[in-house]
Amino acid sequence: MSTLVRNCWYVAGWSHDIGRTPVQRMLLGEPVVLYRREDGVPVALEDRCAHRLAPLSMGRIEGDAIRCLYHGFLFETGGQCRQIPGQDVVPPGTCVRTYPVCEKNSWVWVWMGDPDRADPSRIASSKALDDPDWILKTGQLDYDANYQLINDNLLDLTHLAYVHAASFGADAAWSRNRPRIERIAEGVRSSRWIADSPPIPPLGEAAHHDRVDIWTSYDFVLPGVFLLYTAIYPAGTAQACNGEAPGDGQVILFDNFTSQAVVPTGERTSRYYYSWGPGSRFGDDAIAQVMIDTATLAFREDKLMIEAQQRIIDADPTRLPRPATADRAITIFQRLMKSQDCPTAPPS
Ligand code: FES
Ligand SMILES: [Fe+2]
Structure with missing residues (x-):
């Protein structure tokens, strides 16, 4: 029986490790890809392309979207596939899962459970690395x-x-x-x-x-x-x-x-x-x-x-x-x- 608890905020990495290059994090056994939008806000998506299941973390950021570098499917931050190269219509349901994500005190946190229960006020109050009271x-x-x-x-x-x-x-x-x-x-x-x-x-x-x-x-x-x-x-x-x-x-x-x-x-x-x-x-x-x-x-x-x-x-x-x-x-x-x-x- 699994001991993994879904309805929690989990640390997915240090803020300084999440940037404009996609990175993979395994959380509760699930591959998650993280990167930042152009305005700096972090994004967390299932790291599994809807096409043939290649990792999006091996892909490329284009504006706020991420392109799978296997056959080129392009995914929005909301998980929807916007473009399939060589195909006019993107079939409905071509999408990847998105996760609620939050940045607090130098950590990026991802909610792995029911999105309706993701309350950022419940994220732990750790010390930020730039807190002037501490040398961390x-x-x-x-x-x-x-x-x-x-x-x-x-x-x-x-x-x-x-x-x-x-x-x-x-x-x-x-x-x-x-x-x-x-x-x-x-x-x-x-x-x-x-x-x-x-x-x-x-x-x-x-x-x-x-x-x-x-x-x-x-x-x-x-x-x-x-x-x-x-x-x-x-x-x-x-x-x-x-x-x-x-x-x-x-x-x-x-x-x-x-x-x-x-x-x-x-x-x-x-x-x-x-x-x-x-x-x-x-x-x-x-x-x-x-x-x-x-x-x-x-x-x-x-x-x-x-x-x-x-x-x-x-x-x-x-x-x-x-x-x-x-x-x-x-x-x-x-x-x-x-x-x-x-x-x-x-x-x-
Ligand atoms: S596996 Fe991603 S585009 Fe084919
Ligand atoms: Fe110890």
């Missing part, structure tokens, strides 16, 4: 694994102490200490202090402290978007805040933000997009580069584990996982995902 760099990784395994990984950060001890330098507190989990409109929020922790370089001013308190809070929202804010404070701040979220009055040493999107390209393949970087008050381009390099190293650690996990699952799909208390956010989110394709699914 980007990366992406392809997985040979079902997207849910990557979502599950991000919804339970107890794995940091084991998978990322080398890259992020995470210690055992990450698995001992349980976050506060809250249900939010489009997903789950997970927040906590990691108190009295060694600072992890590069942390700017925080690197001059032996021990620090780390506040982390992330929203994990439909259909697999991870928005994590991390801030570093002098040791003792967590206690002064009674374990609650830090207020504006606290001395802050460093902060950073990461936006990440998990995209099912197929049932057993996924693409993972991410940006990360320091707050512009505390970091610079060099720190941002070290952070994205560290993150890329860490995400390769996740990939190694998750792809190995997928192979074990495939060896006997009848074996089911046994949840632990740290899996609560996973359970909530999986239920929410499943509800998206129900006709009466509420948005929250």
Whole structure:
């Protein structure tokens, strides 16, 4: 049975990767061609010519239309074929599927489900790459694994102490200490202090402290978007805040933000997009580069584990996982995902 959920906005690529040359993206196992109209607005069409099913992404943009470069059929942005070379009449129904598409915060998003339910206000609020408050760099990784395994990984950060001890330098507190989990409109929020922790370089001013308190809070929202804010404070701040979220009055040493999107390209393949970087008050381009390099190293650690996990699952799909208390956010989110394709699914 398919695990792919249609009624969601999926990241189809970075804004800077979609231009006047058509590109193919696989989304939920479907080939989609993306390009920009002359006025810059992105277009998403089925990447399968109505004639003999060649990919339109190998075609040519002509004004706002796209011409298949196999036998020359020309398609409008609305999917209709306008011209068949050497034939006066275009038979009705000669068209390709179109997808609702939206551009927000440096990502191009495509709605893969019922077009009548495509509401752009439900697109996740990630940080744009030109947001002046952050210095962000980007990366992406392809997985040979079902997207849910990557979502599950991000919804339970107890794995940091084991998978990322080398890259992020995470210690055992990450698995001992349980976050506060809250249900939010489009997903789950997970927040906590990691108190009295060694600072992890590069942390700017925080690197001059032996021990620090780390506040982390992330929203994990439909259909697999991870928005994590991390801030570093002098040791003792967590206690002064009674374990609650830090207020504006606290001395802050460093902060950073990461936006990440998990995209099912197929049932057993996924693409993972991410940006990360320091707050512009505390970091610079060099720190941002070290952070994205560290993150890329860490995400390769996740990939190694998750792809190995997928192979074990495939060896006997009848074996089911046994949840632990740290899996609560996973359970909530999986239920929410499943509800998206129900006709009466509420948005929250
Ligand atoms: S396959 Fe596209 S024009 Fe023939
Ligand atoms: Fe990880």
